[in-house]
Amino acid sequence: MHIEPGVVDGAKIALSYATAAGGFAMAGKLARDDVRNNGGVAPLVLRSLIATALVFSFFEVFPHHPVGVSEVHLILGSTLLLLFGAGAASIGLAAGLLIQGLFFAPFDLPQYGMNVTTLLVPLWGISLLAKRIVPDATPYVDLKYSQALALSTAYQGGIVAWVAFWAFYGHGFTAETMTEVASFGAAYMTVIIVEPLADLAVLAVAKALRRQSRGPLFNVRLHQGA
Numbered sequence: 001m002h003i004e005p006g007v008v009d010g011a012k013i014a015l016s017y018a019t020a021a022g023g024f025a026m027a028g029k030l031a032r033d034d035v036r037n038n039g040g041v042a043p044l045v046l047r048s049l050i051a052t053a054l055v056f057s058f059f060e061v062f063p064h065h066p067v068g069v070s071e072v073h074l075i076l077g078s079t080l081l082l083l084f085g086a087g088a089a090s091i092g093l094a095a096g097l098l099i100q101g102l103f104f105a106p107f108d109l110p111q112y113g114m115n116v117t118t119l120l121v122p123l124w125g126i127s128l129l130a131k132r133i134v135p136d137a138t139p140y141v142d143l144k145y146s147q148a149l150a151l152s153t154a155y156q157g158g159i160v161a162w163v164a165f166w167a168f169y170g171h172g173f174t175a176e177t178m179t180e181v182a183s184f185g186a187a188y189m190t191v192i193i194v195e196p197l198a199d200l201a202v203l204a205v206a207k208a209l210r211r212q213s214r215g216p217l218f219n220v221r222l223h224q225g226a
Helices: 010-037 041-060 077-084 086-103 106-133 145-171 175-208
Strands: 065-067 070-072
Touching: 010 041, 010 086, 010 106, 010 145, 041 077, 041 086, 065 175, 070 175, 077 086, 077 106, 077 145, 077 175, 086 106, 106 145, 145 175
Parallel strands: none
Antiparallel strands: 065 070
16 A cells, blocks of 8 residues: 555645644544553553554565555554554554655655555544444454454555545546556455455454453453443
């Protein structure tokens, strides 16, 4: 989902600063809720550090391929939310992306506002969706495939929608842009296939290792209802 350099440039890039500010405000709200409901500040910091390390590995270590106006990554946003909570997941996504840009891909830094918006706003969306489709009494380790699929599809769909927005905003509704956006969206369908299976596999491991997956390093909701 890294927006390619030159897709949005000049004065137009100023919009990404505003959308990133909105994304950070959402992340701040999620982090505040996490502190209140998920063990306090210290556990949030620990989970955020783990999430940051994982996000960095998703971007830098996992296979990723440029397709159309962006790159296809296996980001596992819904997995991060389920394991570590929305607050830690949002901090991990923003920090992991920034670390990758600072040390390994400085050419991506001008697009940081666009890329962080593309990651954080869909995460906010699935944090709300999870409250609607997962009953309060259901711990996340007991999630059904349909629920994992809904969360993953919503997150990845949000990423595709934002990438499309930036492409059309930067280059207009041309035939070439439409083709590139369509090719990116089609390629991203492979992620939507893989991520729910990854979610369920990780949750199954957490359920089997119940003792090891409790405590401040994991989301309280992983093993108990809201």
